[in-house]
Amino acid sequence: MAVPSGDQKPESYYVGVDVGTGSVRAALVDQRGTLVAFAEQPINQWEPQFNHHEQSSEDIWAACCVVTKKVVQGIDLNQIRGLGFDATCSLVVLDKQFRPLPVNHEGNSHQNIIMWLDHRAVSQVHRINETKHSVLQYVGGVMSVEMQAPKLLWLKENLRETCWDKAGHFFDLPDFLSWKATGVTARSLCSLVCKWTYLAEEGWDDSFWKKVGLEDLIADNYSKIGNQVLPPGASLGNGLTPEAAKDLGLPAGIAVAASLIDAHAGGLGVIGADVRGYGLACEEQPVTSRLAVICGTSSCHIGISKDPIFVSGVWGPYFSAMVPGFWLNEGGQSVTxxxxxxxxxxxxxxxxxxxxxxxxxxxxxxxxxxxxxxxxxxxxxxxxxxxxxxxxxxxxxxxxxxxxxxxxxxxxxxxxxxxxxxxxxxxxxxxxxxxxxxLIIEAMEAAGHSISTLFLCGGLSKNPLFVQMHADITGMPVVLSQEVESVLVGAAILGACASGDFSSVQEAMARMSKVGKVVFPRHEDxxxxxxxxxxxxxxxxxxxxxxxxxxxx
Ligand SMILES: Nc1ncnc2c1ncn2[C@@H]1O[C@H](COP(=O)(O)OP(=O)(O)O)[C@@H](O)[C@H]1O
Ligand SMILES: O=C(CO)[C@H](O)[C@H](O)COP(=O)(O)O
Incomplete structure (x- = not known):
């Protein structure tokens, strides 16, 4: 593998780890965004009741270790420059000593994650929406039951003694992983802005937490839900701790990035590609004409804009949550x-x-x-x-x-x-x-987005029928990346940014995401x-x- 000859500079690699709903994937990625090695490991899910979906942070970390060790086998570890994580936006609960706490009536502390698709907090989200608090305008006007505030309220109202009172740390899964790797509890701007009502410029709004009955989270400067916030791709602390390095089979001290939610990593992995020569309208248009559609268990539709665009029923606008300096809106379909x-x-x-x-x-x-x-x-x-x-x-x-x-x-x-x-x-x-x-594109366009091209990735983008139907039904060309696993390219871009090898996220995106194929709509249909x-x-x-x-x- 990659043995440099003569005075040729050795290749630099980045490790990307993607925790999806059904499995954990890792890749070893080079500076051009090519996947050199890939590994996948399924993860457990429990459904103790209808609409309750749980996972285990210990299981997930163990799976991260298995796949990471596999992708770096046989390579000179000194060539690995950085590590990036992305994950589903599930809620991880730990006690004050960072041990898992149960999120279920059965008291099973191994199951300490309320998954993103869990719909247990219906009554809680209804009450949150009834407050009509101003932060709700930044989630499309209506908070989703899949976000974190309703889930936190559910825990407080239903598992007060066994979970809520003992909890020391509530993490979004991507932030749990970066903490596990570095010992740094800083949260990513991506997770806090997209799922926790944090505003990139103003920070937390005390009045929201008081109004919804979660005022206890304000204590100690929001220490349980995050008081140090970093942009995705920023380098965390002193890098990989010796303990995590041993777990993952990587060198201690390598740069570890502030993480991204999985859909946003997919967005980063596809949206910046050089499209010259494919006859696409977006070649002559700004990057804001591109819609990333990340299709796995769910589908997420991510469009970016220079100014905030308020789209009723579409999450956002979120500032700098994916590409620094840009706002984003995220439409979605919970099950695809x-x-x-x-x-x-x-x-x-x-x-x-x-x-x-x-x-x-x-x-x-x-x-x-x-x-x-x-x-x-x-x-x-x-x-x-x-x-x-x-x-x-x-x-x-x-x-x-x-x-x-x-x-x-x-x-x-x-x-x-x-x-x-x-x-x-x-x-x-x-x-x-x-x-x-x-329907989502029409809502985004009616509110001010101008979209001409779709960039698809995720498991469903491996299905040619799914891709052709998206082209035919939206009337837009669909760009597929050179690397099918573009979400992992996004995670690796984070590691590359944290390593300092690129001067900005935009530069890393442009260098590491590549067009593979374009599927045009059949206008005759x-x-x-x-x-x-x-x-x-x-x-x-x-x-x-x-x-x-x-x-x-
Ligand atoms: N080879 C394939 N061909 C067609 N569809 C696929 C293929 N592999 C996975 N899928 C679809 O993709 C979905 C999972 O996508 P994936 O991105 O792996 O999900 P997640 O990130 O949520 O774990 C599956 O539900 C399945 O419908
Ligand atoms: O809410 C989301 C992103 O904001 C995703 O739907 C969630 O993270 C699950 O992703 P996936 O379908 O890839 O497992």
Missing amino acids: GKLIDHMVQGHAAFPELQAKATARCQSVYAYLNSHLDLIKKAQPVGFLTVDLHVWPDFHGNRSPLADLTLKGMVTGLKLSQDLDDLAILYLATIQAIAFGTR KRYYDKKYQVFLKLVEHQKEYAAIMKGD
């Missing part, structure tokens, strides 16, 4: 990859699909895509769903309707349960997710998708009517 998996795995023909995909050594998605190609005959594949329509909010609507009471809908069901039926339902689900993206979009909008309108009927006398 998880919804596709739910639809596919819950279908009667799933065992047959699994058997056939395994026999061909294919993923179930690749098998379904080729099956759709077979049954579509001469028509475009998307036309197979002319009478099958899906509303995708099986876990509520994050953006732009910001309504967690919304549910999923399917119309056009038949008595068949065969593989054709499963494949077409899978296609309709993918299309519904793409229509959701179109536009009329069909416009009609399906009309049906899509009717579905939610009708759902609201049904709810109103049932509420009436």
